[in-house]
Structure formats: C-alpha cells, structure tokens
Amino acid sequence: MSNVISFNDVSLRFGGVQALKNVSFEIEENSLFAIIGPNGAGKTSILNCINGIYKPTSGSINIFDQDSKDLHPDNIANLGVSRTFQNIELFENMTALDNILIGAHRHVDYGPVRSLLFSKKVRQEEEKARKISEDVIDFLEIEEYRYSYILSLPYGIQKRIELARALAMQPKVLLLDEPAAGMNNEETEDIARFILDVHEELGITVVLIDHDMNMVMDIATDVVVMDFGEKLFQGDPQEAAKNQKVIDAYLGVG
Amino acid sequence: MKKRPDLYTNYRNESSIFPTTFQKFWFGLLLVSSFAAPFILSSYWVLLITTSLLIAIASWGLNVVSGYAGQVNLGHGVFVGIGTYVSSVLGGVATTSVIGYELDMIIWLPLSGLAATLIGIILSPVSARLKGLNLGLVTLALVFIGSHFFSNLKFITGGAGLGRKAAKLTFMGIDLEAGITFGNFILEKNDFIYFFSLILCILLGLGVKNITRSKIGRAFSAIRDRDIAAEALGINLFKYKMYAFGISSFYGGIAGSLLFTLSGGVEPGSFSLLYSITFVAIVIIGGVGTVLGPLFGAFFFTMLPGIIQALLHAFGVGDAGFIFNPAEIERIVFAFFIIFFLIFEPRGMWGIWFRLRNYFKAWPFSY
C-alpha cells in the first residue's frame, strides 16, 4: 500500500485563528478515509489544503509523493484529485449535464482555435466528454435531471450532481465535504451507498468529512478525529468510538 | 461501470447548430436574401447593415470576454482601434505624414485580427490578478492609454483632429475601390465591404456558437460563475482568461479593420471612452451571454438614429424649437434602453425574442 496524500506537520493560520495545528497523517491508497470533528475543528481546512485553495502556513503536503507547495488547485485537480464542497458549489445557471461536462474538462483535449472551428477533433473529444458524463449520470442514477437547471433542483439532488461533477473528473482521490449534510435518512443512505460504490466499484480513494459518527463508523476504513485544529485520534473507526478523548470532544468536555 | 442498453447516445445531433430542418430552412432563406441585399437595397441601407454587421462582430468579441468569461472590459474599443490602424497602415496609402503599404486585404484583414489578439493576450494577465470593479478600472485606463497612443503616433494615425485614410480595398489583386460593373449592375466599394462583412459575420458568429458548445465555452462560464470551483475542477484560470481576451480582441480587431473602410477615413478621437462603452451597452441591450444578442444589439444601435429621425419627422418635430437635438434624444433613448434591459430583461433583446419564439412554438398547430 502506498500513500496518496500525506500531511507533514501542517499548520494553517488565519490572523488570530489557528485552523490547523501541527497536523500529520497519511492517507493510504484505496482507503475510505474519514475526517470527523465538531464545528470549526479544521476539517474543511484540511480539504482546502489538499486541493491547494489554502497553502499551509508551515509544514508540507505531499500528493502522490509530490510536494504540493507550488501547485495551483488546477494542477492538483489534474493530478487526479477532485472534490465536492460543504456549501454546494455548482454552476447554478447551467444544466446538470453542463456541470458534469465541466467535471470532465481535464479529459477533453483541444485549444481555442479548434474550438472556434469546431473541428473533427473537437467533435470526437466532445463525444468522449459526453460519454464520460453519461457513464457518471448512469452510475448515480440522475438521468431524469440531465437537462434540468441546477436552481430548479432539490437540495439532495444538487448534492448528487455535485458528486457526479467530481466523478466526471475520473479522479484517483475524491474529497467529499459533508456529502450527507442537510439530508433526510433515506437520502443519507443513498449517498452512503454511492460512496461505497465509488470506493469499491471504481476503486477511488475517498476522503470523507462528516459530522455523523454513525455513517462514518459504517463505511470508513480509517478515521482522523479533529478538534480545535488538532488531530485527536487516528485509526480504526471502531476504536475511535471507544476513545475517551474523542468522546470528550464530541460531548464538549475538556 | 454498469452498462445499460437504453443509454442515450445520440449526442452529436443534440449539440448541432440547427437541430431541425425547419431551422435550417430559415437560416438558408436568410442567407440567400442577405447576399441579394446590395442588388435590392439602396446604398444607404447597405451602409447601415454593413455597419451593423461589423459592430456585431466587435460586440461578439466583448460578449466572449465579459458575457461568457465574466471579465469586465470597458476598453474593448481600443482593440477595434488596433485593428483599424493595422489595416490602415498595411492597406492604406502613404502620404507625407503617415505610412502606408497598400497591401492586399488578404494580408491586412487577418493581421489586424491577430495584432489585436496579441495585445489582448499580453494584457490578459491583468485579469488573472484583478477582478470585478478593479479590473473595470484598469480596462478604463486602457482606453486612455490607447487614446494617448492613437493621438500621438502621428505617423500611424495622422494625429488628433486630422486622422488618416483607411485601408484601400484590394482583394486578391482586384482593385475594388472604384467598384465593378456587371452588365447593368454596378457593385460599389461599399457593396463589396458588405459582402466581406456578411461572410465574416456568418463565420465569426458560427465561431461564437462553436465556443459556447465546446469545452472552452463551458470553462468560460465556469470561471464567470465560480472561479474557485472552476479551478478545483482543473481549469487553469490564467490560461482561460488569456483565451477569452485573445478571442475577444481578435473579433474587435477584425471588425475594426473594415469598419472605417466604409467611410474611407479614421480620426483617433473615434476611439473614445464613449466608443468603448457603446459596445458594453450593445451587449447589454442585445443580451449578455447569448449568441444572437450582440447581433440584435448591433442592429438596434445602428438603426436607432434613423428610427428616431423618422419618428421626429412623423410628429413634425424639427431640429429647432425643441429642447434636445436629435443626437441628444438618441443618447437619452439609448440610455433609457440600457436601464430598461438591465432592470427588466437581463437577457436583453435575445430574451424577448426567446420568449416570443417559445410562445409561437407552443401555439396550436405549429407542431
């Protein structure tokens, strides 16, 4: 097993706020790696550091054994890291299909001149992008929303389309920021099933943030527990549930 | 991934420009009648339509960078100016005060576009650093820098107040300046400019359509709507903003190269702030981020003075004895339309057209 992502003593500071404090961990290939913790613990900050939206104040992050210090978010995306956002970041004025096609962006290869002329190469590449998108649409069972504008879709479906957009990148690593937030039980089960499918059928390494301990216990292979920017615990999800520090953090003690 | 037999696979037809024969028919009819126009219409109308077509090309350019890619540009007129002067120098006649090489249109037309593209690309990194209002201010500065150069590079532009002659119309060795007689018909210089403008308008219009139905157009919209998400999806913001400015200024340059050959001369004062802002207004009135919008907006802008004149005449209001002169009324009406569309119809004339079209589509018996 090799590591796809490693955090080496990463700290992140915003003025007076220490979002991450000397955090180190490794994410193994093919794991379903969960990050849990109370509000403001630094979970989203970890994802933002992985995909280059934030740069650590100190420490380093390796992605596929490459130091990500000088990499822009698009470089990191093109290494095969895709993500969803805590507050849905879909392109609202576009259809679901267009959103997903944008997800396939990195697999479409032609420049502006060809685009103006809509050359044969463009046709072929566009068909390829469509094919990738349709596979994802099929996989996530969102056929009926293909041509719907995002704004007209219910929250739960929007979440699923954002997942579809991330999958259209055909990533090696998928970062999910609270994919089940704001969903009812049934929708949460659907999402959990899709995440498992992504992990098992597609063989993608998944990094999953969630508040919900139960869902994490059910599906994660590894877990990191964060609290106030610090790593409290790393290891087996079942162990985490028994760990006193973790229990305290969740109950707000200490 | 799992496979399903009923998977939808006819992607190609879906993204075609005219999906139905009905649309193909109308487009064909429009095309044929367009080419017949100079044989039917008076030179006044040919001039107006040619101007509209060229302004539409320039407006398409602005719509690419601002409407699709969301990068404010208040200095688009400068790129039109660059196109104008490249064509004037390469295709114009040298005098004691200005340079000119009297080259063929086949050379100066593409070079005008490419020169503007080059400047657009050189300036595009600014947009990678600045957003919104700040970018607007920098592009505003571009207008003043442009004006300064245009007024002071006298050997190119002839200088403020004086100007120079625009490019001569020689196409593939055929001198079109004096017009050509075909039996009973005389095709004048402006008729030829009309044909060139029409062909360019069709090609460059298709170009815009092609961008919108390809990866480049999707990336532009992504950057416009959510640049952080776009970047996280692997879109290189720097590169795509460069593409947007490059394409936009190409359109501006091409339009500029022909625009002033109509009147035959160009004065640096033409490329004022008002000129640049006019393109913004045309895009807003026509329909921001739509393919046909700038075409509608350009025709509206070009035809408006004539319409107002005619209305004033009809109501018996002369030039004198009224608080506003026709030019002022024109500006007021134009400003009114900008405000109207900004508030009530953000998709401009295109939005109105779109609704009318859908209305008639849903009409009984039309399907």
Ligand SMILES: Nc1ncnc2c1ncn2[C@@H]1O[C@H](COP(=O)(O)OP(=O)(O)OP(=O)(O)O)[C@@H](O)[C@H]1O
């Ligand atoms: N861009 C920013 N500027 C300033 N402070 C920030 C920024 N991003 C995060 N923070 C701060 O860093 C800390 C960690 O935030 P983060 O979003 O990573 O928490 P989280 O674990 O994802 O919380 P939640 O469960 O509420 O999503 C918080 O105190 C937050 O206010």
Ligand SMILES: [Mg+2]
């Ligand atoms: Mg968060």
